[in-house]
Amino acid sequence: MFLQNLVQKAQQLIDPSVLPGPLGNASANRPSKSQLFRHQFRLPESQNPLHEITAELTLPKSKNPGSKSPGKQGSWDKNNWDRERGTHYVGQLHLSEQFLCFSTVNTSFVSTASTSASSAFTGRTHGTGPAGNGFTLPLCAVRRVERLHTQSYMFALSITTWNGFEPASGDTSGAPAPPKLTIQLEGSRQQCERFCDGLKKGLKQGVKEVENMRTVAQDCYSEYFLYNEFDQTPTATKPDGTPRTPPDTGLGSIFKYPGNSRKLRDRSKMRLWHEYLKENGRNTTLVRQPDFHRLIRVGLPNLLRGEIWELTSGAFYLRLQKPKLYQETLAKHEGQHSVAIDEIEKDLNRSLPEYAGFQSEEGIGRLRRVLTAYSWTNTEVGYCQAMNIVVAALLIYLSEDQAFYTLSVLCDRLLPGYYSITMYGTLLDQRVFESLVEKTMPIIWEHLVKNDVQLSVVSLPWFLSLYINSMPLIFAFRVLDVFFLEGPRVLFQVGLAILRINGEELLDATDDGTFISVLKSYFARLGESAHPKSENPKYRAITNFQALMVVAFKEFDGITQHTISAERTKHKTAVLDNIESFAKRTSIRNLGPESKKLSTNDLGFLYDRFYAVLYERQQRAKVLQAEQDRRQKAARSKATEIVTGIPGNAPEMGRVGLGPSPTQMDYDAFREFLAGVAKWAVTDSPTAQSPMREEKTNGYFGGTTRSRSTSTWGSGPEPAEHEFMQRLFSRWDVDGAGALSLQNVVGGLAPIKGDRDIMSSISYFFELYDDDQDGKVDREGILRISEALLFLSRRGLSSPASSAVEVEVGPDGQPRNKDEQFLGAVSAFIRRCFEYADPDHPSHQTEKEATEDLDKFALGDDDEDAGDDLMDLKEESEEKTEDTPADDSKPSEVTSPSAADDSMLARPSENTFGQTAKPHQAATANAALDPSSPVHITLPTFRMLVLADETLEYFFDSGFANSFHLADAPLPSSTVTSQSLLGQQSQALGAPKDAMPALSPGGAGAGVVPPGKGLRGMLDNIVTDGMRVASEVRRRMDEAQKEIDKGASTRGTEDDSDDDEDEAGRDLLEGAEADAGIAGRKESGAGDRGESVLESPVSLDKGKGKAKEAVGEEKEGGEKELPMPPIESKDTMFER
């Protein structure tokens, strides 16, 4: 694929060792260590695994639920701890910046543990979520850490946690204290001490978070719930006298939770949870033991459902980090509009409409705010239908705040790409699901294939709306309970189980319709008994849903997160290819009527080229960004603490199918785009920076500040900068958006490539320079047109037959170049323009047309302004004029051989470049050349002048159109590159450098002169202009000469060319002097930017240096003894 190739090419340019992670294809498939770590413990993106160590967690002995003996906690004796210990678990203890995590599921993230076995460890931890027993403890929830006395050589810590509130004790009321955790570290003494050191550091930082924790914990129902013994009315007031009210537990608390709570045995579930939370901590301090998983599998009670969802999904930790994000986002964007908001509004009234809460303004309002806030925080996703249903479901159990963070976790992590603009995640997972069906239930699969039943037609809504609009709500919520804990694999397990259970019926279905209705009726029967005819009442009591859960989690237990990741990797490319070809097809079809002028191939080519440029640029920007981040990071943290991967949340790039992509091309991107389709758009001096463009007076670009950081042009040829390109850009930018869409580009190119009609081509060009669209182009415009013509032709005009610079041998044996021919034509054009131009003031011209009288007063202002501008420059230009007569005869000599026998020869010598030498005569001869008398040409004049010249006629007839290379004759990027390196190439070929000392500045200046003040001055004086043209000619001749020398095609021309070179050298010196001012200006501009460009490699080195220093420090630190308190003397490591 074309795009992919480009992307790969771009990737090759990036040193893979500097940037592992999402940029490399291979590494993109394997998540980084820190990513796995975050997924495992559902931590925010800011967390990285800093330390890990094998440890044994000991929890206080489980109290007998029957006998509530509060004294037991007090009798706990730290000197005696290992005899008193209750349950213990062996696992890995991890430390991140803000969290202390423990899990019994094998979670080693140590890279040394497994380079070869890395797939194995991803298998264990691949975002499994907080499965297993353990805890995820924000460091701010640690109140005290003590080093325990041990009998043997052991390293044990006792951790006292809190939820930000004083726990209940004898006389004060409050929620029970969370359990004390005892952790015995198993590792070398040094490892243990290192870990403790890190922990201490983190704990100190954690102090700042305590306030957040209090706020966040207060929204948790558990805080309210545990305040009193179960079954007692909670104390009506808080200690400070404010009434104690239960926190917001979603719309359900107002509008009733779905389902019959007695049938759901909500009350007994609450009792069990009360027991569990009392003993194992709550919200921040919760410890996961086997009962936790069991309690979730049987379904969460209504009032705690939201809180547990929040905890198990990790949304809680997100909220803990940025508790105000939701409100701030809403406030920040209040009153703003977006497409997403429009889409949201359409669906508000139709999200779970059967639930009472969403028939009320309250419910609708919450839904609106949550969806809107998310669409602002993630504009790439914005809003996708199905999110409304998911959020509506969340809002039944969660407060607005909680739902917002949970939605973020869902979209960003649990369901990656599901709701993105291309929905690639959804499509990918459908493919994965199909492949799992094929593997686990081959008979059903074959049946589906045989009958051409499209499985995803049925299963796609299951995944996209998390079964919420497929199953009755109460059952969908049960699936969600497990889903938040165990991750996406649950969706697959449940889906497979549904098919398995309905297997026999499905085997009878031979078409989509029957297939769907079988499943529909099954979902309707979920609440019914799975064994209605059984003798055994226990069996009869088992519902279809319970049976489903058993099949899902027992039979399909083998479907792990690893299975899914592997399958995703396998199918990703195919899915993305499909999306891309669809997107391309659709996009091309919808480009509007103008696009019909271009062939489908061309449109396809433009599409690829357009997006390739945008992606490449985006990628470069990201690489720069990543590089910057990396540098910052290196400066900040110790080298060992730098995770190997770059932040895991960096989005994958480079594929349309992956979703949100830029669709607008700014001016710089446009230049890059042009450079890929037209040779003239490639710069002449790729190494030097293109000259800084000074502010234009007409101000089209005045508003846009272009960032110069994009000055690296990637692998493609470096684009030129020319006023013509700016004009083209603004002409194509029909919406005045300051950026081009693909449609703009196609619409802009269509009349050029498509019409193929010389008249419209001429008008097009004319209009491009008719700034005020009054049908006239003034003096400056004329010069700019000429300049543009030179600019466009400077690499030769490609006819369909040949795209290279054509060198012909004239009848007289002289090498003749089409370029020169063109130059001649242009210079003749300039002259004639002024000859035939209509002056604006009637006093200068008698045959003034009556119609133009009308315009002249309107133009008067402009002219005066122009005149004022010119005043300052006059002196300069006059100086230049004085210099030039010295050249008098030489330019014509130079050009005459080449122009000899040409049709142009018939014209007065002034037609060629001789005119440069005779500015004064010219000026006096033709009033139009007097800078003080404004003139203009009209379209008919312009047309006439063009048609009068064969070369120009050819240019407008086909040359210009053919200079854009589309699908029919693509410009291979390699060719372009070599073209762009013409100057260097010639040097490489050993061309005498000294012979053309002024070539580079003069040539570059002439070819790519930007419009600007200096240029304006120059342009206003024909003399300098002519000189510029001359230098251009010479440069071209030299190039042509080199071509010839290179080709060694015509030996006999050597003498002539030598002469030419000498003279050219002399002339160029003059030209260079005249141009020196501009060149100097240019250089200073380039110099400025040169510095800024240089900066990056330099500071890059600095960054590396720093990283090295950091390594050094770390090593030193490692050698030093860690200042650990002696074991016996001091116990408390940390206390608040």
Added chain:
Amino acid sequence: MSDSPAPSAPKPSSSVKLVLLGEAAVGKSSLVLRFVNDAFEPNKEPTIGAAFLTQKCNLPNRTIKFEIWDTAGQERFASLAPMYYRNAQSALVVYDITKASSLVKAKHWIAELQRQASPGIVIALVGNKLDLVEDEEEGEAQEGEGEGEGEEDGKVRRVSTKEGKDYADEENLLFFETSAKSGHNVNEVFTAIANAIPETSLKGPRGGAGGATQAALGSGAQDNSRVNLNANADAGPKEGCAC
């Protein structure tokens, strides 16, 4: 739901796959609901992926059983559409007469169908929500004037009957303006489609899957990557839903 279409009468019965396409919230699902259940729900949940319904349509000489695929309208669901319109014999492309942009989208869909769907697919263009403008005008009274009127509540006709009709004629489509709310013209649309389906392209009743289906499946059965949906040879390699 799965009433077996065993033809009790001697009238031949055949099933026709019909797909509904169109911008979000133009009333696709409501049209189907009106046709299938003769009901109207003001706040219909947005369709996720697609919904599937069936309804019979009795013609004088035969019975057509419509298998209706009602698709999601939101732009980003568009890439799923090929999955639903593959093998469809008919399509209903719906726009909202009070929303000009919805006709643009409808045109996109028609272009897509004409190039990518089964050849010979019968397409009907339907302007829905006629009830919203019925009070102010009858039919095609005020052409183009709707554009100027500044009311933003969408109660004003934005697409004249003529505009829709002209486009439909140009593209050779059936054309109707309907109201799913009042039921106006809804059955007519489906009947017209049923009539327009060429008899030759009809499959037999379910169970004894007709020759046409079998033929189409011939290659598909061996093809593991069937989600590529290259159902029609002429669609070429570009065809393909992205699932």
